[in-house]
Amino acid sequence: MKRISLTQHLVEEQRLNNNIPAELRLLIEVVARACKTISHAVGKGALGEVLGSADTENIQGEVQKKLDVLSNEILLEANEWGGHLAAMASEEMEHIHPIPNRYPKGEYLLLFDPLDGSSNIDVNVSIGTIFSVLKAPDGLGAPTEQDFLQAGSRQVAAGYAVYGPQTILVLTTGHGVNCFTLDREMGSWVLTQRGMQIPEDTKEFAINASNTRHWYPPVTRYVDEMQAGVTGPLKKDFNMRWIASMVADVHRILNRGGVFMYPADAREPEKAGKLRLMYEANPMAFIVEQAGGAATNGQQRILDIQPEKLHQRVAVFLGSKNEVERVTKYHQEA
Ligand code: P6P
Numbered sequence: 001m002k003r004i005s006l007t008q009h010l011v012e013e014q015r016l017n018n019n020i021p022a023e024l025r026l027l028i029e030v031v032a033r034a035c036k037t038i039s040h041a042v043g044k045g046a047l048g049e050v051l052g053s054a055d056t057e058n059i060q061g062e063v064q065k066k067l068d069v070l071s072n073e074i075l076l077e078a079n080e081w082g083g084h085l086a087a088m089a090s091e092e093m094e095h096i097h098p099i100p101n102r103y104p105k106g107e108y109l110l111l112f113d114p115l116d117g118s119s120n121i122d123v124n125v126s127i128g129t130i131f132s133v134l135k136a137p138d139g140l141g142a143p144t145e146q147d148f149l150q151a152g153s154r155q156v157a158a159g160y161a162v163y164g165p166q167t168i169l170v171l172t173t174g175h176g177v178n179c180f181t182l183d184r185e186m187g188s189w190v191l192t193q194r195g196m197q198i199p200e201d202t203k204e205f206a207i208n209a210s211n212t213r214h215w216y217p218p219v220t221r222y223v224d225e226m227q228a229g230v231t232g233p234l235k236k237d238f239n240m241r242w243i244a245s246m247v248a249d250v251h252r253i254l255n256r257g258g259v260f261m262y263p264a265d266a267r268e269p270e271k272a273g274k275l276r277l278m279y280e281a282n283p284m285a286f287i288v289e290q291a292g293g294a295a296t297n298g299q300q301r302i303l304d305i306q307p308e309k310l311h312q313r314v315a316v317f318l319g320s321k322n323e324v325e326r327v328t329k330y331h332q333e334a
Contacts, residue, residue: 001191001192001193001194003190003191004190004191005188005189005190005191006028006029006032006169006171006180006188006189006190006191007025007029009178009180009191010025010028010029010173011025013173013175016175017173017174017175019156019173019174019175020173023083023084023106023107023108024084024108024133024156024157024173026082026084027079027082027084027085027106027108027110027133027157028133028157028159028171028173030078030079030082030084031075031078031079031110031112031131031159032161032169032180032189033078034074034075034078034079034129035129035161035167035169036167036182036187036189037074037078038067038070038071038074038075038114038115038129038161038163039161039163039167039182041067041070041071041074042067042115042121042127042163043163043167045124049066050066050067050070051065051066051067051121051122052065052066052122053065053066054066054068054069056069058091058092058093058094059091059092059093059094059311060091060276060311062118064092064118065115065118065121065122067115067118067121068092068114068115068118069092071114071115071129072090072092072093072114072115074114075088075090075110075112075114075129075131076088076090076097079110080097080099080100080103081103082103082106083103083104083105083106084106084107084108085099085105085106085108085109085110086098086099086105086106086107086108086109086136086143086147087099087109087110087136087143087147087148088109088110088111088112089109089110089111089112089145089148089278089279089310090111090112090113090114090279091112091113091114091276091279091280091311092114094311095145096143096144096145096148096310098142098143106136107135107136108133108134108135108136108156109133109134109135109136109143109147109148110131110132110133111131111132111133111134111148111278111279111283112129112130112131112132112279113129113130113131113276113279113280114129115127115128115129116128116129116130116160116245116246116247116280117243117244117245117246117247117248119244120243120244120245125243125244125245125248126162126163126164126165126243126245126247126248127162127163127245127247127248128160128161128162128163128164128245128246128247128248128251129160129161129163129247130159130160130246130247130279130280130283130284131158131159131160131279131283132152132155132157132158132278132279132282132283132286133155133156133157133158134148134150134154134155134156135154135156145310148278148307148310149306149307149308149309149310150307151303151304151305151306151307152277152281152282152283152285152286152302152303152304152305153301153303153304155282155283155286155303156173156174157171157172157173157174158171158172158282158283158284158286158287159171159172159283159287160247160250160251160283160284160287161247162245162247162248162251164248166181166182167181167182167184168180168181168182168192168251169182169189170196170251170254170287172286172287172290172291174290175290176194176195176196176290176291177195177196177254177287177290177291178191178193178194178195178196179191179192179193179196179254180192196254196255196291197291197292198253198254198257198288198291198292198293198319198320198321199256199257199320200257200292200320200321200322201257201320201322201323202253202257202258202259202319202320202323203236203237203238203239203257204238204239204240204241204252204253204256204257204258204259205223205226205238205239205240205241205258205259205260205261205323206240206241206242206243206249206252206253206258206259206260206261206319207219207223207240207242207260207261207262207263208242208244208262209223209240209242211265211267214265214266214267215263215265215266216263216264216265216266216334217334218298218327218330218331218333218334219261219263219265219327219330221330222326222327222330226238241258246260246262246275246280246284250284250287250288250318253288253293253318253319253320254287254288254291254293257319257320258319258320259317259318259319259320259323259324259327260316260317260318260319261316261317261327262274262275262315262316263298263315263316263317264298264315271313272297272312272313272314272315273297273313273314273315273316274313275313275314275315275316276311276312276313276314277302277305277307277312277313277314278307278310278311278312280316281295281297281302281314281316281318282302282303284316284318285301285302285303285318286303288318288319289301289303292321293318293319293320293321293324294318294319294320294321294324294325294328295316295317295318295319295324296317296318296324296328297314297315297316297317298315298317298327298328298331299328299331299332302314302316302318
């Protein structure tokens, strides 16, 4: 494949589809540059004095890692001066972050999980950044949380970075999914996969099986059938993977198929699931659907869910279309 940069790709996509105005291109380039900075910090590990706990808690009640806090700051600082945003929201912050008055405001809203997979940071397993872009409602005065509560189908762009053996950036602006690899010598993002497509069938599933005894019947039925293998109703053997970094599990599925599940379960019946709708499930669902896959909460398309709270959680079933449809059917039959 001819090696082209992220900027050239975005300019060419704008010419083709007229869907990436200059401010959106600037937003994507700024986020991509921030991901380079995060990758650099993550890559230092113990040498950078950035491992371990920050001894603080986030809105989720989770103990923050130093890199969680650092990654959040990197994204805030990178995006506040450019004039392309009205406000930001992050897994690591309880309230939205309006653009400071000393900077011009733009027409986009940026949401992110600055460092997803924190439990893997200190043990050198792939982690990543997830982001989602919405348009701010017209005639926006001071942005409010309510302005962010838009269904995932209204996203204008979404992406994730994986800080792994390679540092990669996967991006969609509504016309397919493309992957860029960080050229560390040049410090530039280079297009390495164009038009990624998820196989509609799979032999690989991802779920945290330590929760088996807590699953509701539709999940138990589906996982049992996969584990029954070639002599069971699905007539094929399955493999299992669980990296406990959503970005890494989703990237594997984007490349070779699979079904990723984080269901609600009986541990906390009032909780819809563990993952967050606005800055984990929605961007990943947009990307997965753009790559020919499917993403539901067991009952409906994730992208159709009307958000009620910025940090609300949601059950997630995403990946190979035919398998997501199957497990969703089991929920609807239950
Ligand atoms: P568990 C990481 O903390 C995360 O939010 C996702 O990236 C990941 O898929 C999931 O939680 C892992 O959860 O319960 O297996 O540790």
